[in-house]
Amino acid sequence: MKFNLIFYFFLIGLVFGSFFNVVGFRIPIQSFFRHHRSHCPSCDKQLSWQDLIPVLSYLRLKGKCRYCHTSISIIYPFVELFTGSLFAYSFYIFGLTLELFTALLLISLFSIIFVSDMAYMHIPDKVLLVFFILFLVLRMLQPIISWSNAFLGGISGIVLIGAIILLSNGGMGAGDMKLFGIIGFIMEVEGLMVTFFLAVISGALLSIILMLSGKASRSHPIPFAPFIIFGSLTSFFYGDRILIWYIAFF
Numbered sequence: 324m325k326f327n328l329i330f331y332f333f334l335i336g337l338v339f340g341s342f343f344n345v346v347g348f349r350i351p352i353q354s355f356f357r358h359h360r361s362h363c364p365s366c367d368k369q370l371s372w373q374d375l376i377p378v379l380s381y382l383r384l385k386g387k388c389r390y391c392h393t394s395i396s397i398i399y400p401f402v403e404l405f406t407g408s409l410f411a412y413s414f415y416i417f418g419l420t421l422e423l424f425t426a427l428l429l430i431s432l433f434s435i436i437f438v439s440d441m442a443y444m445h446i447p448d449k450v451l452l453v454f455f456i457l458f459l460v461l462r463m464l465q466p467i468i469s470w471s472n473a474f475l476g477g478i479s480g481i482v483l484i485g486a487i488i489l490l491s492n493g494g495m496g497a498g499d500m501k502l503f504g505i506i507g508f509i510m511e512v513e514g515l516m517v518t519f520f521l522a523v524i525s526g527a528l529l530s531i532i533l534m535l536s537g538k539a540s541r542s543h544p545i546p547f548a549p550f551i552i553f554g555s556l557t558s559f560f561y562g563d564r565i566l567i568w569y570i571a572f573f
């Protein structure tokens with residue numbers, strides 16, 4: 324029975340992921356409400372339902388538009404699979420609890436931000452604001468952490484990244500700072516610190532690899548949101564274990 328439900332969550336996640344692609348690609352260019360139906364960004368042809376089945380349409384069309392044969396971004400199927408598998412995993416871990424909704428909201432926020440940051444190197448304020456309000460409502464329904472710890476975590480996230488922006492002039496932006504504010508609000512100071520270290524370490528490692536292989540340079544920075552997302556989800560699901568390991572090690 325539980326396996327069936329896990330599979331349903333996977334399917335629901337695929338459909339939501341497909342919607343998050345639309346939000347992430349359209350909100351930063353202000354075209355979310357202009358087009359009611361999905362269309363090819365290259366030839367503008369309206370897409371039918373057969374072109375919009377998560378992952379399967381991409382595979383069947385071999386990653387190209389049916390009409391103009393322009394390549395479709397790999398971001399689309401990736402985000403669908405990312406959302407689907409993490410929705411399923413969250414249900415597997417938390418079952419039908421309010422904590423599950425925190426996980427689903429966090430994954431939803433990250434899916435949209437991933438798309439926007441990869442496509443435009445931009446984290447839209449509107450998306451952050453809407454999710455912050457949703458998280459506030461969820462915290463009122465489920466006060467598992469104290470409000471003071473939540474706000475302390477949020478302020479710590481903003482101050483930490485704000486200081487880095489001032490000291491490094493570049494590298495991270497205002498969007499990253501606000502995102503860390505939300506992460507701190509959800510995961511308190513401990514979760515925030517684990518997120519920060521994982522994001523910085525993974526980001527630095529990949530930057531070094533890309534620079535050595537000539538695929539990136541200092542003048543062409545890579546989007547940082549994917550590393551924040553990696554760090555944050557790892558911290559959310561395994562933060563306690565990482566802290567125990569860290570304390571035991573040092």
Ligand SMILES: [Zn+2]
Binds near residue numbers: 363364366388393
């Ligand atoms: Zn096309």
